[in-house]
Amino acid sequence: MEAVGELTTEKSLDSAGAKFIAGGTNLIDLMKENVERPGRLVDINHLPLNTIEEIEDGGLRLDALVSNADTAYHPLVEQRYPLLSQTILAGASPQLRNMATNGGNLFQRTRCYYFYDTAMPCNKREPGQNAGPSGCGAIGGYNRIHAILGTTEGTEDGQSQCIATYPSDMAVALAALEAVIRVTGPNGERTIPIGEFHRLPGQEPQRDNTLEPGEIVTAIDLPAPRFVDNHMYLKLRDRASYAFALVSVAVGLEMEGDVVKDVRIALGGVAHKPWRKPEAEALLVGKTATKENFRPVADSLLEGAVGYGHNTFKIELAHRAIIRALGQAAKLEPTA
Amino acid sequence: MIWTRLLLDYMITQLEPKSAAKPVASLPETRPVTLMINGAEQSLTLAPWTTLLDALREYCDLTGTKKGCDHGQCGACTVLVDGKRINACLTLAVMQEGRSITTIEGLAGNDPSAPGQLHPVQQAFIDHDAFQCGYCTPGQICSTVGLINEGKVRTTADIKELMSGNICRCGAYTHIVDAIEDVLQLRTNQPA
Numbered sequence: 269m270e271a272v273g274e275l276t277t278e279k280s281l282d283s284a285g286a287k288f289i290a291g292g293t294n295l296i297d298l299m300k301e302n303v304e305r306p307g308r309l310v311d312i313n314h315l316p317l318n319t320i321e322e323i324e325d326g327g328l329r330l331d332a333l334v335s336n337a338d339t340a341y342h343p344l345v346e347q348r349y350p351l352l353s354q355t356i357l358a359g360a361s362p363q364l365r366n367m368a369t370n371g372g373n374l375f376q377r378t379r380c381y382y383f384y385d386t387a388m389p390c391n392k393r394e395p396g397q398n399a400g401p402s403g404c405g406a407i408g409g410y411n412r413i414h415a416i417l418g419t420t421e422g423t424e425d426g427q428s429q430c431i432a433t434y435p436s437d438m439a440v441a442l443a444a445l446e447a448v449i450r451v452t453g454p455n456g457e458r459t460i461p462i463g464e465f466h467r468l469p470g471q472e473p474q475r476d477n478t479l480e481p482g483e484i485v486t487a488i489d490l491p492a493p494r495f496v497d498n499h500m501y502l503k504l505r506d507r508a509s510y511a512f513a514l515v516s517v518a519v520g521l522e523m524e525g526d527v528v529k530d531v532r533i534a535l536g537g538v539a540h541k542p543w544r545k546p547e548a549e550a551l552l553v554g555k556t557a558t559k560e561n562f563r564p565v566a567d568s569l570l571e572g573a574v575g576y577g578h579n580t581f582k583i584e585l586a587h588r589a590i591i592r593a594l595g596q597a598a599k600l601e602p603t604a
Numbered sequence: 605m606i607w608t609r610l611l612l613d614y615m616i617t618q619l620e621p622k623s624a625a626k627p628v629a630s631l632p633e634t635r636p637v638t639l640m641i642n643g644a645e646q647s648l649t650l651a652p653w654t655t656l657l658d659a660l661r662e663y664c665d666l667t668g669t670k671k672g673c674d675h676g677q678c679g680a681c682t683v684l685v686d687g688k689r690i691n692a693c694l695t696l697a698v699m700q701e702g703r704s705i706t707t708i709e710g711l712a713g714n715d716p717s718a719p720g721q722l723h724p725v726q727q728a729f730i731d732h733d734a735f736q737c738g739y740c741t742p743g744q745i746c747s748t749v750g751l752i753n754e755g756k757v758r759t760t761a762d763i764k765e766l767m768s769g770n771i772c773r774c775g776a777y778t779h780i781v782d783a784i785e786d787v788l789q790l791r792t793n794q795p796a
Contacts, residue, residue: 293694296655297675309652311699337688341756361769362754363747364676366688367695509768 271315276453276482284308288484290333291368293360294376302386303377303393317371317486320344326492329450332371332485336438337362339370349490351499351520355441358503361510371485374439374449374465377476378432378540379512380414382406395474396427404429412578413514416586417539418468419574430473431576434466434541435512441501443534443542444518447490453483462488466541476540495520495532500603502593503536504585513537515586517593521557528552528561533569533594538586545569557598559591566590637698641666642710650697657681659697660707668708668742672771679770682743682750683707689750691769708742711749725749725787732783736774744770748784757788 285307289295298304317331320342328348330339339345340356360368382388382405389403396402406414407421407429419431442462449460466477479485498521505511516536522529531552535543548568555561566587573583595601634649641664648663657674660666660683672680674693681692684706711723725748728734735741747770757763763784764777772780 289696289699292696292699293676293691296694296696299653300674309696311696313699337754341754361676361679362750362766363679363682363689363691363769364694366750367690507768509765 272317272452272484272486275310275312275315276484286310288312290372291335292372293364293368294372298377298384301384303384312484323489328490328493330370330488330490332487333369335366336360336368336370336373337365340365348493348496349445351495351501351518352438352441352445352490354499355437355501355518358501358516359437370438370488373436374477374485374488376434376436379435380406380432382409383432391428391430392432392469392473395472402427404431406431407576410578411576413512413537414576414579415539416573416575416579416582417535417543417570418541419539419576420469420471420473428469428471428473430469430540432469432473432540433537434476434539435537436542437501437503437513437516437536439466440516440518440534440536440542442488442490443544444499444520444532445490445494446532447488449485450487450489451479451483452486453480455480457486459489462542463544468540473540494522494530495597498523498597498599500593500597502589502596504589515582515589517586517589518542519593519597521594521597523557523598526556528555528557528598531594533565533590535569535586535590538573538582543569545571552594557594557600559595559600562591562594565594635698638701639664639697639705640703641705642707643704648697652696652698654697655693656683656695656697656700656705657692660692660705666707666709669746670739670742672740672743677771678740678743679747680740680743682746682770684746684750684753687750687753689747689769706746706749708746711745723749725752725783728783728787729780732779732786733776734779734783735772735776740770740772740774744772744780748787751784752788757784757790760785760790763788763790 287306287309289309289311295304317333319331320334321329323329328344336356340353346353383390383393388405391402391404394402414431415433420428447462449465451458500519503513503516505513513536518534520532531549533549548565551565551568569590570587575583596603632652634651637648637650639646646664650659657671660669669683669692670680672678676691676694682689683692685703713720725745729745751766763781
């Protein structure tokens with residue numbers, strides 16, 4: 269941990285526009301596209317953040333540098349957090365899961381085509397405040413993969429418009445499991461609930477998360493196991509494997525017979541962060557697990573959803589996906 | 605041709621601000637990198653941003669590993685690092701110092717009792733005609749070796765899911781799956 273502390277207080281890194289590199293699967297790709305242009309890369313793979321161990325409250329600590337593959341296949345994750353295991357394995361390819369780390373997964377940038385294309389305007393890549401008016405290529409462009417919830421059509425000058433989605437699968441399960449992100453920085457250690465780690469674009473679409481400069485993620489803490497018996501990660505995409513979600517749903521249910529005692533639902537592929545709405549979840553508590561009772565939950569989760577043309581289908585798709593995933597988690601219907 | 609050269613020089617002069625000195629673009633220095641590739645140590649001098657894929661192909665003459673998309677989407681560059689399959693295009697060579705890298709060139713002839721003999725996965729790909737143009741094949745084979753090391757395959761559906769990181773434009777998938785089933789002895793599957 270001392271090594272981590274030294275690293276985050278190293279002032280020369282800030283001035284060099286340095287970035288940490290772990291798996292590198294997203295960062296190196298973005299460097300090839302000239303989207304990310306760090307002045308210096310700091311390889312953090314040798315930091316002692318590479319174990320998975322039980323923590324005092326019955327939970328599990330996933331260190332930041334453990335690979336996604338090693339996490340998904342870890343016996344304690346498979347037994348106690350099968351939702352997380354299932355979700356990680358639904359993402360990327362085996363090669364990428366071997367490289368990608370738990371910490372790095374949280375920092376994936378959007379796969380918005382206009383963010384990747386430096387010839388197009390993008391408020392996330394080139395914030396308007398810094399370099400004059402930028403804009404959003406996706407609004408009015410081809411936006412099939414884009415967000416339907418929590419977007420900003422922004423100010424009148426268009427400088428904060430952003431309808432990008434956050435692409436991680438893993439974080440959607442982490443949202444349903446209410447994980448806590450452990451962070452170390454120049455001002456010491458702190459923890460951030462997963463729901464507050466990523467942010468909506470608001471007036472600063474260039475900021476994906478709430479980390480302060482110099483801070484580094486050291487681990488992801490999972491609370492004591494829940495939803496071992498009734499869970500589902502339903503991922504809908506254009507190919508059967510190795511594609512980003514158009515819509516995904518992570519569901520964890522606590523059942524007492526046919527009755528839902530508690531529920532967590534998080535959506536992926538629809539917003540700038542994993543989408544949760546506790547009021548919608550509360551609608552199902554104490555109710556029998558039936559499609560009729562799932563429908564108002566889906567209605568509530570998608571309240572205020574807006575389509576931008578090519579992605580308007582996502583509103584209905586997400587509605588159906590929520591109902592199906594709840595049914596699958598409750599074992600009302602098959603999972604395959 | 606001399607006049608075009610002069611014209612070009614003139615145009616460049618016009619474009620440059622008269623007073624400012626011409627900025628000199630400086631490239632970061634190269635640095636020595638030692639990689640363990642197919643059991644042999646290779647001492648290279650590389651720019652720090654060189655990917656493992658470019659290091660293998662351009663600096664080690666190991667062109668068996670292919671560059672397809674160069675963005676981690678096609679799997680043609682799959683190699684094994686400490687026995688695990690990765691995309692060589694999405695990691696930097698300097699990040700792989702001290703690790704053991706195996707490429708397609710390093711798979712055959714590892715058995716001292718049978719020098720030069722193909723790796724069982726290579727042989728199965730030949731037996732099952734598991735390729736057409738062959739461009740994706742080194743990646744497919746290295747990926748299969750990684751798949752076997754992982755030990756997660758129980759069914760044919762598992763093979764398809766766990767080989768989804770390797771794209772084949774010829775569409776040789778059916779025979780690739782046959783070859784992998786054969787190596788894993790998932791079923792008695794003698795080639796015709």
